[in-house]
Structure formats: structure tokens, C-alpha cells
Amino acid sequence: MSEHQMPTGRAASEAAKAAVRKQSELEVLVRARYPLIYVVTWEEQRLLRQVADIATRLDKKLFEWSITTGLVAGGTSIQSQKQRDSATQDPLVALDSVIESVEPALYVFKDFHPFLRGQNMSVVRRLREIAASMKNTYKTIVMVSPMFEMPPEMEKDLTVLDFDLPREKELAVLLGRVIDEVKDNPKLDVQTDARTREQIIHALLGLTLAEAENVLAKTLVRNRSLGPDSVEVIHGEKKQIIRKSGLLEYYDAQENIDAVGGLDALKNWLLRRAVAFTDEARAFGLPAPKGVLLLGVQGCGKSLMAKAISMAWQLPLLRFDVGRVFGSLVGSSEHNIRRAIQVAESVAPVVLWLDEIDKAFRGSRSSGGNTDGGTSARVFGTFLTWLSEKTKPVFVVSTANDVSALPPELLRKGRFDEIFFVDLPSTAERKDIFRVHLGRRKLDASRFDLDVLAAKSSGYSGAEIEEAVVSSLFDMFYEKQEMTTESLVRGIGQTVPLSKTMSEDMESLREWARGRARPATSPELATDGGMTSRKLEL
Numbered sequence: 001m002s003e004h005q006m007p008t009g010r011a012a013s014e015a016a017k018a019a020v021r022k023q024s025e026l027e028v029l030v031r032a033r034y035p036l037i038y039v040v041t042w043e044e045q046r047l048l049r050q051v052a053d054i055a056t057r058l059d060k061k062l063f064e065w066s067i068t069t070g071l072v073a074g075g076t077s078i079q080s081q082k083q084r085d086s087a088t089q090d091p092l093v094a095l096d097s098v099i100e101s102v103e104p105a106l107y108v109f110k111d112f113h114p115f116l117r118g119q120n121m122s123v124v125r126r127l128r129e130i131a132a133s134m135k136n137t138y139k140t141i142v143m144v145s146p147m148f149e150m151p152p153e154m155e156k157d158l159t160v161l162d163f164d165l166p167r168e169k170e171l172a173v174l175l176g177r178v179i180d181e182v183k184d185n186p187k188l189d190v191q192t193d194a195r196t197r198e199q200i201i202h203a204l205l206g207l208t209l210a211e212a213e214n215v216l217a218k219t220l221v222r223n224r225s226l227g228p229d230s231v232e233v234i235h236g237e238k239k240q241i242i243r244k245s246g247l248l249e250y251y252d253a254q255e256n257i258d259a260v261g262g263l264d265a266l267k268n269w270l271l272r273r274a275v276a277f278t279d280e281a282r283a284f285g286l287p288a289p290k291g292v293l294l295l296g297v298q299g300c301g302k303s304l305m306a307k308a309i310s311m312a313w314q315l316p317l318l319r320f321d322v323g324r325v326f327g328s329l330v331g332s333s334e335h336n337i338r339r340a341i342q343v344a345e346s347v348a349p350v351v352l353w354l355d356e357i358d359k360a361f362r363g364s365r366s367s368g369g370n371t372d373g374g375t376s377a378r379v380f381g382t383f384l385t386w387l388s389e390k391t392k393p394v395f396v397v398s399t400a401n402d403v404s405a406l407p408p409e410l411l412r413k414g415r416f417d418e419i420f421f422v423d424l425p426s427t428a429e430r431k432d433i434f435r436v437h438l439g440r441r442k443l444d445a446s447r448f449d450l451d452v453l454a455a456k457s458s459g460y461s462g463a464e465i466e467e468a469v470v471s472s473l474f475d476m477f478y479e480k481q482e483m484t485t486e487s488l489v490r491g492i493g494q495t496v497p498l499s500k501t502m503s504e505d506m507e508s509l510r511e512w513a514r515g516r517a518r519p520a521t522s523p524e525l526a527t528d529g530g531m532t533s534r535k536l537e538l
């Protein structure tokens with residue numbers, strides 16, 4: 001869809017059209033005689049209906065295979081499986097009968113993924129032979145499974161297809177059906193004008209059809225009603241479902257932008273883009289910002305800033321657990337990242353926060369490398385492509401401490417709107433950070449000599465300044481004394497800043513950032529920056 005926004009009504013019908021177009025991607029592949037298609041989804045029933053539609057439209061027979069039924073005609077109910085050929089429960093026998101059949105047909109293989117694992121060389125080999133021979137026939141095998149297994153030798157023969165989550169149109173049909181079922185029930189209060197329907201449908205976006213149906217049922221049972229109040233309930237349920245998926249988490253950010261000391265250049269940049277998500281800005285033709293990458297020294301407010309952005313922009317914050325994508329379930333990584341992207345897009349406009357992406361890449365390299373059949377590379381590729389091509393208002397905030405772990409492709413132009421370098425706070429910034437943390441502990445910053453505190457904390461990160469404030473707070477509470485500038489100076493002395501022990505790492509980080517990233521602090525504020533004053537100390 002184009003980025004130029006249209007009035008809602010038109011946008012909705014455009015979305016519906018896009019859904020139709022997108023859904024027929026499977027049909028396009030079938031028509032183009034792709035022999036082996038792999039659809040990763042939990043929505044087996046929904047996919048089966050779609051394949052059945054295609055079969056009808058293209059005048060092909062439909063067969064289904066599962067390990068319990070063997071190969072049966074499409075739509076055969078569990079009860080009537082007399083025609084079942086139990087020999088075909090063996091995947092090799094089933095594949096053979098696909099080869100032998102001459103009629104145009106679609107074969108849906110359900111949960112075939114265990115047979116694609118390494119030890120099943122004969123099945124994998126047979127599939128490759130089939131792929132070669134079927135290109136000139138009117139037969140297609142569609143594998144459907146919630147898990148993704150791709151033996152490296154199949155990579156060129158198998159086409160992986162995303163099965164999109166249901167769009168507005170499909171959800172509207174579901175909602176219509178549910179309303180029809182309950183509207184005459186005197187025990188239920190069903191009020192659904194067009195506006196409410198639209199809100200409910202919007203709230204359901206991001207869920208599978210089955211999940212959406214369950215959520216609607218639960219709402220009805222719990223509230224004995226379906227109406228404007230349901231929207232809130234649906235949002236709550238959706239949060240739970242998203243959390244259960246284990247990759248995305250709704251993060252309730254409490255941090256205001258004022259809670260971030262310093263970093264004025266970054267704040268300024270963000271301020272100018274705050275309006276970009278409003279309808280007005282879209283009407284003006286402003287594109288939705290893609291995102292930022294915050295690189296730099298640990299403990300200087302990168303994660304804090306990610307949270308503050310969502311508060312400042314009044315957008316929900318979705319935290320994406322990068323580590324888990326590349327975690328133990330390497331096989332499902334690719335599917336996971338796609339699902340996460342789909343969910344994020346479905347709740348857009350939203351801030352999508354990827355914290356410490358460097359960790360993921362380091363992890364994926366050491367544990368994956370060549371041994372994971374290129375999964376990490378594919379997952380990463382999927383993500384990069386999405387970053388550069390996305391049109392939905394999903395603002396990505398990534399943070400990273402270690403640039404050497406980041407693949408260069410990530411840093412290339414066009415992935416992010418801007419790459420910011422977050423350095424140790426300058427003197428002026430340290431004053432600001434003291435102000436923030438004293439204020440947060442209900443202390444009046446004007447009673448302290450901030451110039452002295454800033455001077456004494458040269459080389460300290462924001463996190464270390466906070467630590468100093470907290471530790472002297474403990475001391476003073478124990479000694480039943482008032483906090484003073486002197487007690488804070490003592491607190492500062494109790495922590496050894498990381499910059500002392502890791503000065504070389506930081507220097508190389510700065511060296512790297514020079515010319516490649518934009519400083520998060522303006523030159524005015526940075527003149528007596530952490531770097532210079534630290535050098536004086538050495």
C-alpha cells in the first residue's frame with residue numbers, strides 16, 4: 001500500500017483489497033507450478049479452507065495427508081475414513097502415490113515437519129525428486145505446520161510462504177457471525193453500531209482467527225455483553241496472548257522524557273518527529289519515521305530513552321525479546337520474527353523496542369554460524385528487509401552497546417532514519433542527571449551544589465550517578481543525617497566508574513562512532529564532555 005494516507009473508509013477498503021491480493025499469493029504459486037510450498041502457521045483450518053477454495057477455482061482435486069489418516073480425499077471427516085489407505089501413513093508411500101497420480105491436484109500435508117529433520121534422508125531425497133518431476137505437472141504439495149523445519153538441501157526446492165494473520169475483512173465476517181448467533185439472546189446485551197464494530201475489529205487485529213473467536217466468546221461470557229466496553233477487554237486479552245507468544249511484550253513505560261538527563265540533540269530530533277504519527281502529519285505528506293538505532297556506552301540512558309519515547313509520543317511500547325529469537329528454538333526463529341512483525345504491524349502505530357541487539361548477533365554467531373543451516377542469516381535478512389521496506393507506522397528503537405558485534409548491513413543507510421551515538425555525559429549533562437535523580441527521590445536539587453557534583457563525577461555514566469545518589473541515600477538514612485553535597489560527593493567516591501576500567505573499549509567505540517553516527521548530545525552541551533575531562537584525570 002502506498003504511504004499516502006487516505007480517508008479511513010477508503011483506507012479500509014484498500015486494506016481489504018490488499019488482503020485479497022496477499023491471500024492469493026498461494027494461488028499465484030500454485031498457478032506458477034511451484035511444486036513444494038511450505039506454510040508455517042497454527043491456523044491449519046483456515047489454510048485448509050483457502051486451499052479448498054483454490055482447488056475449486058482451478059478445478060483440481062484436493063487431498064489431505066496426516067500421519068494418522070494417511071492420504072485421504074480433502075474434507076473427509078474423521079468419522080468416515082473407510083476409504084483410508086493406511087499404507088499411506090508412511091510418508092514415503094504417500095509421496096509415491098502423489099507421484100503416481102496423474103490428475104491435477106493439491107495435496108495438503110499436515111505436520112510434515114518431523115520428516116524434514118536430518119535423520120530422514122530418504123524422505124528429504126524423495127521430496128527433492130518430486131520437486132524436480134512435478135514442475136511439469138498440475139500437482140502441488142502444500143505442507144502446513146506450526147513449526148518450521150528446513151533441511152539445508154531443500155532450500156532451493158521449497159518455497160516458504162507466510163500465512164498472514166486475518167485482516168479486517170475476515171475479522172468482520174467472524175464478528176458478523178458471532179453477532180448473528182447471540183443477538184437474539186435475551187441474557188446478552190449486544191449493541192453494535194458500525195463504529196463499535198470497527199473498534200472491535202481493530203482491537204482483534206494481530207490475533208489468529210481462532211484466537212479472535214475465543215476472545216470474543218470470553219468477552220461475551222464474562223461481561224454478558226458485546227459493545228464499546230468489549231474493546232478494553234479485547235485489548236487485555238490480546239496483551240496476554242501476545243505475552244504468551246514469548247517474543248513480544250507490552251511494556252508499561254512509566255518514564256517521561258524529562259526523566260532523561262542530557263542527550264539534547266536526540267531529544268530535539270525526537271521532538272520534531274513526535275507529530276509524525278498524527279493524521280494531520282499524514283495529510284501533510286510526512287512519511288512515518290522508521291526508527292532509530294541508539295549506540296553507545298552502557299548505562300547512559302539508551303534503554304531509558306526507548307521507554308521515554310513511547311510515553312512522549314503516547315504510543316504503546318512493544319518490547320521484542322531479541323535474545324529469544326536466536327535462542328534454543330533455532331528452527332522456529334524465522335517464523336517467530338515474522339509473527340512478531342505481523343503483530344507489531346497489526347497494533348500500529350506503535351513503538352517497537354529491540355533492546356541490546358548486539359547480544360543477539362553475538363549469540364547467533366557463536367551458537368549458530370554454519371551449523372544452523374543459515375537460519376540466523378535468514379532471520380536477520382527477513383528483519384532487515386522489513387526494516388527498509390515497511391510502510392506501517394511501526395517506529396523501531398534499537399539499542400546496542402557493542403558495535404563490533406553488529407553486522408554492517410544493519411548500519412547501512414535506509415534501515416534507520418538515524419543512528420545516534422550516546423556518549424558518557426558531559427559536565428552539563430551530569431548536572432542534569434543529578435537533578436533528575438535527586439528529584440526522583442523527592443530531594444530539592446537547588447539545595448545542592450550541582451557544579452561540584454558534576455565536577456566530581458567526571459567519567460561517570462548516568463547509571464553510575466544514580467547509583468551514587470542511591471548509595472549516599474542509604475548512608476544518610478542509616479546515619480539519620482540530611483543529604484548534602486558532601487555526602488553525595490562521598491557517594492560518588494564509593495563507585496568506580498566503568499570508564500576507568502574500560503577506557504580502551506570506550507575509546508575505540510568513540511573512534512568508530514566518529515563520522516558514522518550522530519552525537520546524541522549537541523556540541524554546546526558536550527564542550528566539556530566526559531571524554532575530555534576523563535583524559536585530564538588519566
Ligand SMILES: Nc1ncnc2c1ncn2[C@@H]1O[C@H](COP(=O)(O)OP(=O)(O)O)[C@@H](O)[C@H]1O
Pocket residue numbers: 259260261262263297298299300301302303304305399433436461462463464466
Ligand atoms: N541520561 C540519563 N538520565 C537519567 N538517568 C539515566 C541516564 N542514563 C542512565 N540513567 C539511569 O541509569 C539507568 C540505566 O540506564 P539505561 O538506560 O538502562 O542505560 P543503557 O541502556 O544505555 O545501558 C536508567 O534507568 C536511569 O535510571
Ligand SMILES: [Mg+2]
Pocket residue numbers: 299302303304355356399
Ligand atoms: Mg540498556
